[in-house]
Amino acid sequence: MSFKLIDVDKEYEKDDCLKREDVKILSEWLENQPHLPKATELQLILFLQSCYYKIEVAKNAIEKFFTIRTRCPDIFAVLPIEILKRELSVCSMVFLPEKTPDGCIVVITKMIDTRPEHYNCVTQITCMDMVLMLYMHQNGTCNGIVSISDLQGLSFGHMRRFNLGAVRKHLVYIQEAIPVRIKGLHHVNLVPFTDKMMAIMKPFMKKELTDLLYFHNSLDALYKHVPKQILPKEYGGDALSLEILQEQNVKNVLENMDFFNWLDTLKVDETKRPEKTKNSDCQLI
Numbered sequence: 001m002s003f004k005l006i007d008v009d010k011e012y013e014k015d016d017c018l019k020r021e022d023v024k025i026l027s028e029w030l031e032n033q034p035h036l037p038k039a040t041e042l043q044l045i046l047f048l049q050s051c052y053y054k055i056e057v058a059k060n061a062i063e064k065f066f067t068i069r070t071r072c073p074d075i076f077a078v079l080p081i082e083i084l085k086r087e088l089s090v091c092s093m094v095f096l097p098e099k100t101p102d103g104c105i106v107v108i109t110k111m112i113d114t115r116p117e118h119y120n121c122v123t124q125i126t127c128m129d130m131v132l133m134l135y136m137h138q139n140g141t142c143n144g145i146v147s148i149s150d151l152q153g154l155s156f157g158h159m160r161r162f163n164l165g166a167v168r169k170h171l172v173y174i175q176e177a178i179p180v181r182i183k184g185l186h187h188v189n190l191v192p193f194t195d196k197m198m199a200i201m202k203p204f205m206k207k208e209l210t211d212l213l214y215f216h217n218s219l220d221a222l223y224k225h226v227p228k229q230i231l232p233k234e235y236g237g238d239a240l241s242l243e244i245l246q247e248q249n250v251k252n253v254l255e256n257m258d259f260f261n262w263l264d265t266l267k268v269d270e271t272k273r274p275e276k277t278k279n280s281d282c283q284l285i
Contacts, residue, residue, distance in 0.1 A: 003259040006140040008041050015141060017053050018045060025055055026062070035273035036066055037266035042137065046179040049141040064177035070268040072169050075125045078260045087127035088253065090118055094245035095135055098230040103143035104183050106226055107132075110150035110242060116157025122166045129170075130260055131253060136180060138252075144183030146226060152189035159197060171204040186214045188222055188235075 012018055026044045030036060039047075039062065047065070051057040069076040079087065090113045096106040109128070111119075174182065187194065194215060202210060216222045219235055231237030232245065239245070 003256050003262070005040075005042055005137045005259075008045060011042070011045050011049075011140050015049065018049055018141070019053075022048060022053065022055055026058060029059055030062070033063075033274075035269050035271075036063070037268070039066075039266070042140070043179070046136060046141060050179045050181050052181075061177055061179060065173075065179065066266060066268050068169070068173050068177050069266075070270075072173075075122055075166050075169060076129065076264075077126070078257075078264045079123060079126055079130065081254065081257060083123060084127060084130070084253070085250075087120070087123050088246075088250045089113060090120075091124055091127075092242055092246040092249070093128050093131045094232075094242060094249050095139075096230055096232070096239055096245075098239065099142065100146060100226060100230070104146045105135075105139075105142045105144075106146045106148065106230065108148045108150060108232070108242065111153040111158075112246070114153035114155070116155060116161060119158050119161050121161055121163040125166055125170050131249065132178075132180075133263060134253060134256055134259055137259065142180070144181035146184040146186065147182075148186045148188060148222070148226065150189050151187055151191050151194065154191050154197075156193060159193065159200070162200060164200065167201060168204045171201065171209075175206055175209055182209070182212060184214060184225060185209070185212050186216060186222060186225060188216050188219065190215055190217065 012020060023041060023044050026048060027041070030039060030044070044058075044062075047058045047061050048055070051061055090111070091109060092112050093107060093109045096108070099105055113119075191197075198213070214225065219228075222231075222235070228236055229238045232239045233241045
């Protein structure tokens with residue numbers, strides 16, 4: 001592989017609960033799943049840690065992760081670089097340099113180009129997944145992820161361009177398969193139709209996820225959950241501006257196209273799927 005990912009030895013060193021023998025159990029299980037691709041040791045670590053070190057739960061997440069990504073090429077295929085550049089200019093998705101006191105990473109999404117005609121729901125989902133996958137493979141495990149969605153610039157025009165099929169698939173994916181713990185979904189700079197936007201998505205969300213939703217009418221309310229000092233300057237914090245963080249993000253993404261092309265090769269082979277797994281929840285995708 002011509003791209004650099006985090007050293008797995010560092011993952012074991014930083015987490016006493018992460019056991020090499022448990023990762024080996026997952027690896028041996030995977031060897032006996034003829035339909036699944038060969039995941040790396042790092043990926044197995046990400047799944048095991050995000051599932052709170054529960055081996056059977058991790059197996060289920062691995063199965064769903066690769067199955068959903070294979071069955072939904074509309075939202076998980078690698079974007080051509082020109083389309084990727086375009087999507088990265090429409091919406092920013094940046095990870096803050098500092099974590100929360102309890103070890104969670106913080107990601108902020110915000111519209112850059114607010115013209116609805118430039119917003120493509122499906123390719124934005126694809127772009128954001130690409131950014132997240134790269135970050136996780138480069139930075140390894142964390143206690144969880146806290147998302148801050150800045151709704152400034154959103155309009156009814158954007159809502160009319162929502163693709164409910166893609167939104168449903170993506171919500172299944174983040175709730176059932178993604179190898180990271182979701183710890184909070186915060187929304188700031190609320191728009192008048194925030195409730196209508198959430199009404200579209202809530203039917204596809206489990207209670208465990210809706211319980212993590214927060215809507216803040218002020219930054220002071222956000223500070224109760226995310227320390228002010230780790231936030232970008234736009235939100236009163238000490239971190240670099242969103243613009244600079246997005247420039248760094250774009251550069252990193254575009255320099256790692258080989259990573260995305262490699263990840264896209266990890267497909268499920270349905271012709272080799274054992275009968276016992278054919279009635280999985282993924283059949284709904």
